[in-house]
Amino acid sequence: MEALIAKQTKTIAIIGNPNVGKSSIFNQLTGLKQKVGNYPGITVDKTVGALKNKEKQFHILDLPGTYSLYPKSEDELIAHRVLSGKADAKPDYILMVLDACNLERSFLLASQVMDLGIPVALVVNMKDLAEKKGIKVNTFKLFRETGAPIILTDARKNDGMDQIKSMIFEEKFAAPKTFLNLDGLLPQDLSGKIKSRFSLETDYQAFQYLVFAGYDLTAPAADKVWLTRQLVEFDCDIRSLQIAETNARNKEIELLLEKVVSKDPLPQRNLTQKLDNFLMHPVMGYFFFLALMLLIFQAIFAWAEVPMDLIDEGFAMVGSWIAETLPSGAFTDLIAEGIIPGIGGVVIFIPQIALLFGFLAFLEDTGYMSRVVYLMDRVMRPFGLHGKSVVPLISGMACAIPGIMASRSISNSKERLITILVTPWMSCSARLPVYIILIGLTVPDDLVWGMNLQAIVLLAMYLLSIGATLGGAFLLKLFLKTNEQSYLLTDLPVYRMPRWKAVLLTMFHKSKVFVLEAGKVILSISIVLWILASYGPSNLMDAVEQEKETALAQADEAESGEIEEIYASKELEASYIGILGKSIEPVIRPLGYDWKIGIALITSFAAREVFVGTIATIYSVGGDPENDLTIREKLAREVDPETGEKVFNKATAFSLMVFYAFAMQCMSTLAIVYRETKTWKWPVLQTIFMTGFAYLAAFITYQIFSS
Incomplete structure (x- = not known):
């Protein structure tokens, strides 16, 4: 019976650009039936959910958001390994999520995925925004041109989710037509040799193996050596091949969209443009961001204090009750003084973690966080950090734990590692009792320039930590080496009301991961x-x-x-x-x-x-x-x-x-x-x-x- 169930369970990989609603669709399909693991040999998590009815069960795999299948970051490497079957078993189907407002950008990744030969379905999301912008997608023509099933959705409002579930349960995925013929780009003799050695089916699969040969650290050394020899033998330059492929794809995408997309004239100004004039201002934008972070920082302290005190008191009461109720002895002492406080030391962080990630999810869902990343990239980059590093560092002033967890959004592995290593130098709330007691013991309560001397010393400790963090990041930048190129590619989506269900789900899953793992x-x-x-x-x-x-x-x-x-x-x-x-x-x-x-x-x-x-x-x-x-x-x-x-x-x-x-x-x-x-x-x-x-x-x- 178990073997039969295993045979019926199939895997669907969801892939798409960042900010296209991919994770929203994943959450709508799986709800709380999710678990977090890791890919073999890779330091980024994978999120897997379950979707089932009475007859069938599917594993839904949420791949990291990526713009292409080129080796520019660990996200692209994960996508390549999963879709080629190197990380886990190759998925049976692919759910490709596209942005209805920007199909030209979405189709670069979509066309690459379609050429891998895996049965696929296209989900054109954000149809409501496309309609407001006067964009109309002819789904019948798109289906006829690509050969892939098409579903129009608005994942935020749960519109189209029933159609996606029905398509999944009926397994109406289809192997699409070849989008780009690689003849003239990749020598056929070379493609044939790669397909023969690795038992591949399509030319583009062979192309992907060749492109990722020098970047996949988990690949067998013999395979990497062999692929490198083929490049020399056939006088192929990887970078030139990628540029030629991208140019050819963009031409095909342009021809396709001329047939299936029509656009009405855009309105002169909208709310997003008006807000960005202030929030993205080269001066006022930074002041607004700092004020917002200060507000969040204070809210985390104020709102987390009561539940943290309740948790602390609750575990103290449990420990006291155990000490009084159980027979005295080493076992009772271990439970009351060791295990109970140990568990309490984990659980007490939950309010801060949940609130912090709730605020971050809120800002992400409104569309503001992408703008913060854009603003801060210029400030952070001289120190070896990324624009996205600002969120973990600020989070570290409340607690280094959620700050380090927030670094997952940084795609460049070097900058992510630097962020992880320097975040503990940001003065967290746990240092505050130490500072306050020691300052109270030795610093007089005098006024200097109209300010309390004890407050000045406390401020100096925080400034010291910030200086050390930036200095440490600069030194790590000099010593850590990587082949990855550092770049910032981010969307500036329209401002929207947050989805409270998604915010609560984020709070729940981040807290769950922390408690179970750490x-x-x-x-x-x-x-x-x-x-x-x-x-x-x-x-x-x-x-x-x-x-x-x-x-x-x-x-x-x-x-x-x-x-x-x-x-x-x-x-x-x-x-x-x-x-x-x-x-x-x-x-x-x-x-x-x-x-x-x-x-x-x-x-x-x-x-x-x-x-x-x-x-x-x-x-x-x-x-x-x-x-x-x-x-x-x-x-x-x-x-x-x-x-x-x-x-x-x-x-x-x-x-x-x-x-x-x-x-x-x-x-x-x-x-x-x-x-x-x-x-x-x-x-x-x-x-x-x-x-x-x-x-x-x-x-x-x-x-x-x-x-």
Whole structure:
């Protein structure tokens, strides 16, 4: 029975240019029946959905938006590998989505896809906008010229979706006519040799193998060598072949559209043109964008605070309930103090992630985000970044995790990698508690030029992170090499009202991906940290325990609470993580830190804000650890027993702030970098470099302020 079902399940690949409604159609067809995976050997995700009725089931594969099947980016490489059957099994059918308002551009990709010989159906989307622009498409003539079934749709309004589903279930896809004859472009002897070696059916399949020979890193070396030899033997230049093919296709497309498309005169001005006069202004456009980002940034903080607090309190209540209900012991402690906080450390990020991607989906759906990319490309490019890098970097000021996830929209692999590697240097909200407490300890509440000095120092920390981010990107630009050419090709679609269903779906799927993928790594490290902080060599732990029992026996009830706190600190010192803190003390002493601060550095790898709670516990401060003022007052009285000086003086505090500004002190960010790059190489190198740079910067800072 299972074999029969597998046999009946067929795969449909949806392909089209960016911003043609391809993903909207995919979401309409699949709903929540989607899952995210990755292509073998490729660092970009694939999204697969399911569509079925009582008799048949189809896998729907949403390919990245691309303008052609030329090797200019990883998107084109993925499309080539999928459609040639190199990444997975070759799809049974192709759903080609075209923009009714710009068929000339859409048909470059469509004509290439049709020449691959896979049964195809053409979906001409955005028919409502085409009608407003006076564009009319004769679908019967288009079908007669191409041989492919045609469906007119407006995916935003669900218009035409029933026809698409009916066509899929009835499998009315058709192998189209050959759009471009390659005779005269590709030597027939060469085409025949390639088709014979790789068991291909069409000349254009052979052409694609030849074009992508030097770009497909996952292809067998022997095949790449053989294809390169053929180029030399037949004296073929790939770039010249592509230019000749593009010119020939454009001529055929022009002849086709003259037959099937008619246009009425365009209106003089429309709303989109009026808005762009302001939003795309070379000066005011930047001011509007910055104001909008500030508004979103503040909204993420304000709106996420309540649900994040509720999640935090909820997990604390669950942990407390488990500790009180289950029998005492190591297993209960592991669940209550390790696993529950570990899961909570994942889930607590969901409000920020969901809200951020909700706002980005909103801006994308209105058509504004394409304009932001165009505006910022000129600013970002000298630093080795892309116009699309601005979204991840700004997102990183709330949290590096959604910022890194937002880098997927960057097609150039080098610029995407640079964006991923430098985004953690943007000062995120998790650093804010560290900054506020340390600034409050050491910076006087004075006015300078009418501004609060503490606020100026806090602003300086954010400016420092921005400068480091741009500087790091510039250095990576010099060292990272790639064969890809950097270019910006983006549509400026008309402004439209957002589709709330699509926004909510985006929020749901981004949150789901984060929890299921990054959560596995975060949970594992949380358990390890708990074990290291809860256990130690038996001789040391037993000695502390016996000493505590003796002290409790000699003390009255009023003193017992204080004694418990004191020996909790001693037990931590005797634990494995305490021993580790002692062992690294010689390394961190030049920065002005003692072994207790060293433990905070280690434990705050789980999350930067853990520093506050760890320091409060280590120094046995009483009261509510969430009360910043209480922590600040008691930490201010801490004295180094060896030197007699305050532990948290200006030099140490500033050194700590600089260290936290630059160090990779967040395992969830590390997990996301691994997930986005599909290798441990970059997160490991990133952690080593950022930690080394943080150490050097903190050392220089300490020397300056201690002199």
